[in-house]
């Protein structure tokens with residue numbers, strides 16, 4: 501079974517809209533775990549428009565499942581991750597003003613930066629995943645840089661799935677995902693995936709990508725919770741991830 505890590509950025513977006521503490525991000529994280537999620541993901545951004553650095557410190561003692569912190573490895577981000585020591589850190593090549601993540605690392609071009617950062621995270625006992633486009637040529641360099649896992653950037657998959665939902669297996673793009681995952685598994689990298697996964701496109705991805713260890717899902721899951729409630733929604737997503 502593939503693990504579900506729930507990204508709670510959008511809970512913080514709602515809280516920040518009024519300046520108070522409703523909804524309480526720490527309480528929601530604990531409830532999400534109680535409702536069956538296997539992990540909590542946060543992606544603090546430099547402008548702190550949703551998850552704040554303070555939230556990340558406060559979440560650490562509260563999260564009892566897997567804590568996954570995502571972000572660009574700036575000096576401030578790395579300091580925080582090394583102090584908080586989550587189980588997993590996912591490195592994402594976002595510029596500071598990114599609205600959301602929109603591409604993975606060029607692991608060849610950024611090899612020495614990644615190597616240095618991953619080594620520092622490993623010394624603190626943190627597993628490292630790197631956000632990657634579905635390109636086989638980038639996989640080996642991810643391994644050489646020291647990554648433990650890759651996180652397949654599923655934004656383009658989600659977009660194509662919506663356009664061609666009747667026969668998604670025919671998409672060239674989907675073969676790229678399959679081949680990238682195959683190559684990663686062959687050289688001993690774990691496989692995560694995330695971005696724009698939802699109740700419509702998740703099952704197909706799970707069924708066709710072998711060795712999928714974990715998905716992190718936020719935007720669509722929190723939106724679905726408006727209709728189905730958080731507990732039901734988490735169960736609906738978990739059902740899509742069964743073997």
Ligand SMILES: CC(=O)[C@@H](O)[C@H](O)COP(=O)(O)O
Nearest residue numbers: 509543570592600601694695
């Ligand atoms: C790396 C990734 O795909 C997610 O972290 C996603 O970008 C969520 O970030 P936002 O909630 O800021 O859109």
Ligand SMILES: NCC(=O)COP(=O)(O)O
Nearest residue numbers: 507694695696716718719
């Ligand atoms: N790593 C992906 C993530 O945490 C959530 O992305 P999204 O579901 O908010 O698009």
